[in-house]
Amino acid sequence: KTTPITGKPVEELYTLIGIAASTQDHTNRLVGVETEGMTVCPCAQEMVKSYSKDLLLEDGFSESDAERIIDIIPIASHNQRGRGTLLIGSEQPVRAENLIHIVEASMSSETYELLKRPDEFFIVNKAHRNPRFVEDVVREMLRNVIDVYPDLPDEAFVLTKQENFESIHHHNAFAERFGTLAEIRREFIKGEHVVRHTTLEQWLKG
Incomplete structure (x- = not known):
């Protein structure tokens, strides 16, 4: 990708995740990514x-x-690097590049391997204008999945995780949310409280 102000090309490392489980009747597959960004404490x-x-x-x-x-x-405010994970399970194709964008856009700001001073100012200012707790990032990932993939079926599975490497604590902050899109949509669109969410293991077993 390119830096936000100076437009310098930089190489970034992302983790691509693939999971599949098969039975005699069917195969369930998930595609996911893991990437880092920056969060600011509200x-x-x-x-x-x-x-x-x-x-x-x-x-x-x-x-x-x-x-x-x-x-x-x-x-x-204090700020820190965060690592976000997003997995989507569906028969409908899902591009890893889109998942990376969703994860990065859900944090206070994306980060870059190399930055010039104007770029550094831009992302620090952007992040402090957009403070988010670790649980906020997870909610934003889910909301962005719903917006970006309106055609994904209700039986599709979504798992989101965020870990912040806290700068002023000796512990990290962690949040996670998972379930079928039907369960997630009921919460975000209809405002319902879903007591139990389908786990990754349950979804893979079908």
Whole structure:
């Protein structure tokens, strides 16, 4: 891919995943990808935002001016690399390139192996304008799958995972969601609460 501002070509490594299970009656197949991106913590950003507003008010700015300034300027937060995984099981062909785009677009920003300074500023600013928790990324992946593949049948299977390599903690953050598209659509489109979701093992067994 190319860097966002300077347009420099860079080589990126992605993991392609293929899973299949066969019986005498049928074969179920999944195609998936694993790729990395960047996430920014919304919680820490809100605290910095509140603190910055208090400083502006103490310095004599009006409430409305302080709010306007806070809305204009980027707000700091801690950020980290994240690794997203997306698997889709269906008889309908699914292109790995599209899955990579879905995963990267679901994070605060995509990342690049090599960056010039204008590119670095662009992705840092983009990420801090788009803060997301690890569970937000999983929800965005599912929402993007529904939008990008409206013709996938209800019996298709989707699994999404996100692991963030936390910068200020000694642990990583992890979120996962899976199920048939019928189950996922009921939650996202109809707003229903689905108590049990079909697991990968159950779907492969048919």
